[in-house]
Amino acid sequence: xxxNATVYVVDDDDxxxxxxxxxxxxxxxKVASYASALTFLxxxxxxxxxxxxxDVRMPAMDGVQLQQELKDRxxxxxxxxxxxxxxxxxxxxxxxxxxxxxxxxxxDDEQFLASVQRAIEIRRESQxxxxxxxxxxxxxxxxxxxxxxxxxxxxxxxxxxxxxxKLEISPRTVEVHRGRVMEKMAARSLSDLVRxxxxxxxxxxx
Numbered sequence: 001x002x003x004n005a006t007v008y009v010v011d012d013d014d015x016x017x018x019x020x021x022x023x024x025x026x027x028x029x030k031v032a033s034y035a036s037a038l039t040f041l042x043x044x045x046x047x048x049x050x051x052x053x054x055d056v057r058m059p060a061m062d063g064v065q066l067q068q069e070l071k072d073r074x075x076x077x078x079x080x081x082x083x084x085x086x087x088x089x090x091x092x093x094x095x096x097x098x099x100x101x102x103x104x105x106x107x108d109d110e111q112f113l114a115s116v117q118r119a120i121e122i123r124r125e126s127q128x129x130x131x132x133x134x135x136x137x138x139x140x141x142x143x144x145x146x147x148x149x150x151x152x153x154x155x156x157x158x159x160x161x162x163x164x165x166k167l168e169i170s171p172r173t174v175e176v177h178r179g180r181v182m183e184k185m186a187a188r189s190l191s192d193l194v195r196x197x198x199x200x201x202x203x204x205x206x
């Protein structure tokens with residue numbers, strides 16, 4: 001299991017909270033339990049790794065309100081909603097608003113653990129993509145205006161000779177700029193450079 005990931009369990013029912021913690025810990029997950037959404041929000045580290053398992057009906061702040069509050073705070077954490085049979089419409093609403101899954105009580109342990117595992121993997125993939133994008137953006141910021149012009153034409157598929165003609169510089173000068181672009185963007189090939197440009201959010205025209 002993901003040793004650095006924490007499953008945050010928010011449920012006002014002590015028995016449910018405790019049984020979920022035992023089940024998750026037996027499967028190798030780290031668990032942090034909270035009796036209310038407000039307590040969870042007060043202690044949550046926005047950069048925390050993991051997923052949230054929350055009951056949909058709770059006093060003071062329910063699962064729907066908790067999801068909205070996380071969204072308002074810019075905290076992107078996968079959410080699994082636990083729901084009773086009568087709360088399915090509410091759970092569906094939470095899913096429409098971006099929750100990953102909802103599981104009806106009583107639920108199958110293996111189904112629940114599989115959902116948690118999937119949520120944590122999605123979180124990791126999302127963080128990895130954010131990291132790749134951030135590096136690409138930072139690398140892009142190191143380029144001089146001329147290097148950026150050369151890069152834009154490179155990823156659009158133009159050869160050195162055409163780039164030189166468009167920018168009114170010699171092919172040799174294009175080659176020098178190209179080398180600097182590749183170095184600063186940490187690209188070993190043109191395909192690497194294209195991937196970096198896409199990761200940085202550039203609209204590549206071909």
